[in-house]
Amino acid sequence: MWLALMIGNSRLHWAYFTGDTLIYAWDTDYLPADVIQRLSQSQTLKDLLLEIFPNDEATGKARHGNIEDSLKTLCSSVSSPPPIILASVVPSQTALWQSYPNVRILTLDQVPIKGIYPTLGIDRALALLGAGQNWGFPILVIDAGTALTFTGADANQHLVGGAILPGLGLQLATLAGKTGQLPTVELPQQLPYRYALNTKEAIQSGVIYTLVAGIKDFIEAWWRDFPQGNVVMTGGDRTLLVNYMRSPMKAPKGASQFPEIVDSLNVEANLIFWGMQKTLKNYE
Ligand SMILES: Nc1ncnc2c1ncn2[C@@H]1O[C@H](COP(=O)(O)OP(=O)(O)O)[C@@H](O)[C@H]1O
Numbered sequence: 242m243w244l245a246l247m248i249g250n251s252r253l254h255w256a257y258f259t260g261d262t263l264i265y266a267w268d269t270d271y272l273p274a275d276v277i278q279r280l281s282q283s284q285t286l287k288d289l290l291l292e293i294f295p296n297d298e299a300t301g302k303a304r305h306g307n308i309e310d311s312l313k314t315l316c317s318s319v320s321s322p323p324p325i326i327l328a329s330v331v332p333s334q335t336a337l338w339q340s341y342p343n344v345r346i347l348t349l350d351q352v353p354i355k356g357i358y359p360t361l362g363i364d365r366a367l368a369l370l371g372a373g374q375n376w377g378f379p380i381l382v383i384d385a386g387t388a389l390t391f392t393g394a395d396a397n398q399h400l401v402g403g404a405i406l407p408g409l410g411l412q413l414a415t416l417a418g419k420t421g422q423l424p425t426v427e428l429p430q431q432l433p434y435r436y437a438l439n440t441k442e443a444i445q446s447g448v449i450y451t452l453v454a455g456i457k458d459f460i461e462a463w464w465r466d467f468p469q470g471n472v473v474m475t476g477g478d479r480t481l482l483v484n485y486m487r488s489p490m491k492a493p494k495g496a497s498q499f500p501e502i503v504d505s506l507n508v509e510a511n512l513i514f515w516g517m518q519k520t521l522k523n524y525e
């Protein structure tokens with residue numbers, strides 16, 4: 242067994258694998274340095290899971306009872322400390338894990354995608370690989386994380402390139418943080434009205450409608466350039482974004498949003514983990 246750890250700019254993404262099979266994936270906040278130190282001395286996977294598995298705040302009991310039980314059963318046989326395969330786009334966080342005895346840190350040059358430029362985010366390369374594995378190349382990955390990225394590869398698994406912009410959460414946070422009177426605003430579950438008559442909804446409308454229009458434009462351009470190309474969306478805001486794109490436009494007349502695009506858009510949380518597994522496999 243092994244644990245995959247992808248360090249993103251907002252949080253940690255974990256997956257538990259047995260061999261090539263992804264059993265379970267979950268997210269946690271960053272861990273404090275002293276907790277990571279302690280994990281390095283942990284004798285069993287169970288010790289580790291107690292720290293990294295999401296707990297129910299009210300009861301302190303693990304939320305995903307069945308999964309946790311089966312993990313604990315499986316791990317009683319595993320010698321300490323459990324192997325972690327790590328990829329990161331946050332160097333300061335990577336440094337905290339360097340002392341962990343059984344960690345292997347994946348680097349960009351190990352990811353079997355051609356034409357990579359040296360400063361490409363390894364999360365983008367891994368997601369591209371994982372997506373192409375599953376749906377085939379050419380493929381465009383839209384990662385709606387802290388930053389929102391578009392990353393494309395052609396039929397030869399060669400990087401076409403892409404784009405980076407602030408993600409939904411970051412756009413809202415930046416408006417609140419860098420202006421004198423704009424409030425902190427949450428992302429609504431439903432697509433808001435385009436023409437807002439209050440500040441909160443004006444911010445929501447502006448950020449969401451322009452982001453959705455930008456995504457639509459990138460996908461249409463991708464299909465012009467790669468008519469057989471696939472598109473997949475991932476990242477923490479994927480479900481919200483797809484819901485916005487699915488719902489009827491709340492302009493004065495509720496014309497439907499982008500049905501043809503949403504119907505052919507794949508949505509998947511675990512692309513990076515699939516890419517990590519494939520990268521490891523490549524080295525066997
Ligand atoms: N519990 C959560 N913590 C942080 N972000 C969350 C959470 N749930 C949903 N999100 C959304 O996910 C986005 C971050 O995406 P994610 O893919 O997790 O980030 P990263 O890979 O950059 O760490 C944020 O913009 C936020 O809107």
Ligand SMILES: CC(C)(COP(=O)(O)O)[C@@H](O)C(=O)NCCC(=O)O
Pocket residue numbers: 248249250251330360361362363364365384386387388389390405
């Ligand atoms: C663009 C990113 C910040 C996205 O990170 P994320 O929002 O997923 O945490 C990351 O992939 C990164 O640091 N990339 C390096 C620059 C590049 O890809 O060109």
Ligand SMILES: [K+]
Pocket residue numbers: 249364384385386387476
């Ligand atoms: K990401």
